[in-house]
Amino acid sequence: MDENDCTPYFDSASYYISLAENQEIGSTIFKMTALDDDIDLLNNALKYSLSNDYDGTFRIDENSGWISLSKHLDRETVEHYNLQINITDGLHQNSSSLYIAVYDVNDNKPVIEPARSIAAIYENSFLGTVILRIKVNDPDLNPELHYYISQGDHLHHFAISSSGDVYVNKTLDRETIEQYSLKILVTDEKYYTESELLIDVLDVNDNGPxxxxxxxxxxxxxxxxxxxxxxxxxxxxxxxxxxxxxxxxxxxxxxxxxxxxxxxxxxxxxxxxxxxxxxxxxxxxxxxxxxxxxxxxxxxxxxxxx
Ligand SMILES: [Ca+2]
Ligand SMILES: [Ca+2]
Ligand SMILES: [Ca+2]
Ligand SMILES: [Ca+2]
The missing domain is CATH 2.60.40.60 (Cadherins)
Incomplete structure (x- = not known):
């Protein structure tokens, strides 16, 4: 008769996977497989467990070794996990670790700060003069931001650079237009956001009587x-x-x-x-x-x- 004299073991001391932060709740993400050299079925009926499930974010099926996700991931909060998986045959214990890297999904809307800003520029400013930089907060990883002036400047007196700098694009004239109310639109290729930019054109003495x-x-x-x-x-x-x-x-x-x-x-x-x-x-x-x-x-x- 076989005695339970063998310790179960995983085929590796550690494992690595990566998961998208929008991985569906309830989905299985990895199957742990432990082996036991005892022949008798009773002696190698293995039970899997987790040392730390990160407040219930992960669970493991104690019989099959399947690990599943039970809470939403958010790369912007936690970028990686290190699970310790234990195996026991009732007498002997062993463990292994599963490193989980969470990769980014574009799941945050860019936000322009502040939502409304005011700037001023002299009417004789050179073309290319930067009036202000639009500041955007998008906590995703390396967001692909695109900036547009979507309203308020159909003559294109202003333009916006790929880094969000609003600059003078055509010669201004306070005597023709003394204030612009622009809408700035920023997209991250999925979401978009808008803000208002008020530009006062300041006078210079450029007219005679x-x-x-x-x-x-x-x-x-x-x-x-x-x-x-x-x-x-x-x-x-x-x-x-x-x-x-x-x-x-x-x-x-x-x-x-x-x-x-x-x-x-x-x-x-x-x-x-x-x-x-x-x-x-x-x-x-x-x-x-x-x-x-x-x-x-x-x-x-x-x-x-x-
Ligand atoms: Ca984003
Ligand atoms: Ca994200
Ligand atoms: Ca003037
Ligand atoms: Ca004058």
């Missing part, structure tokens, strides 16, 4: 007191705030008789007028860009006394 009228003609009574408002020279500068500031100046001989407010263009008498002495005055008012005096326009002013 344009005179509203080339000529003003005004009838004035010779008896008006000094300081009487006659007319206002008007000009338009398309820039913003300080960059739109104007500077008015009378050009020519009649500064003694008339004065223009240097900032408002209001033209007033500066002396007593006398029609018998001089019946008409003709002079220019030059309107300058306050910051860049090379830019200017001229209005002709004719004042007739009555």
């Amino acid at each position: 344009i005179c509203v009228k080339s000529k003003y003609v005004e009838m004035v009574s010779e008896s008006v007191p000094i300081g009487t408002h006659i007319l206002t020279v008007e000009a338009i500068d398309q820039d913003d705030a300080e960059n739109a500031k104007l500077y008015f100046q009378i050009d020519g001989d009649h500064k003694n008789h008339f004065v223009v407010d240097q900032f408002t263009g209001r033209l007033k008498t500066n002396a007593k007028l006398d029609r018998e002495h001089q019946a008409a005055y003709l002079f220019n008012v030059i309107v300058y860009d306050y910051q860049n005096r090379e830019w200017h326009c001229t209005s002709n002013v004719e004042i007739l006394l009555r």
Whole structure:
């Protein structure tokens, strides 16, 4: 009669498998096979067990040695396991280990952080100037991210690089478009996500004044007191705030008789007028860009006394 004098053994001290993190629950993943040299069936009725089942993630069928999965894997949480599998014939014990590597599946949606951002850029920025980098969080392994501007820029003033840098793609002009509301779309080839990017175009002084009228003609009574408002020279500068500031100046001989407010263009008498002495005055008012005096326009002013 056979005695139970042999210790069961696995054919290897350790095993290695890899599993996708989306492996189905309940599926069998590996079969352990132990041998026992005792001939008698009773003596080699082997029982398999796990030393550590990782909180019930794995289980083993004690008779067949099949290991199965009983909880979801997540590579982003645990990348590998090392199971110790025990075998016993009721008297003798042995063990082996199973190393399980969990490989990545694209199971996380990319997230743009923050979901809404605001940036500003001067209208004279060079093409290629980077405004900001879109930051994406996708915990999967080496996610294949693709970036797009999906809305808000049909003229393609901006573009986005393969690394998420939003940059100037065409010359900007604050006087045409002063704010863009872009939608940024990021895909990982399976999921996509969107965010909003507000870009304010900041002004630079790149417009000179344009005179509203080339000529003003005004009838004035010779008896008006000094300081009487006659007319206002008007000009338009398309820039913003300080960059739109104007500077008015009378050009020519009649500064003694008339004065223009240097900032408002209001033209007033500066002396007593006398029609018998001089019946008409003709002079220019030059309107300058306050910051860049090379830019200017001229209005002709004719004042007739009555
Ligand atoms: Ca992903
Ligand atoms: Ca993953
Ligand atoms: Ca200007
Ligand atoms: Ca401007």
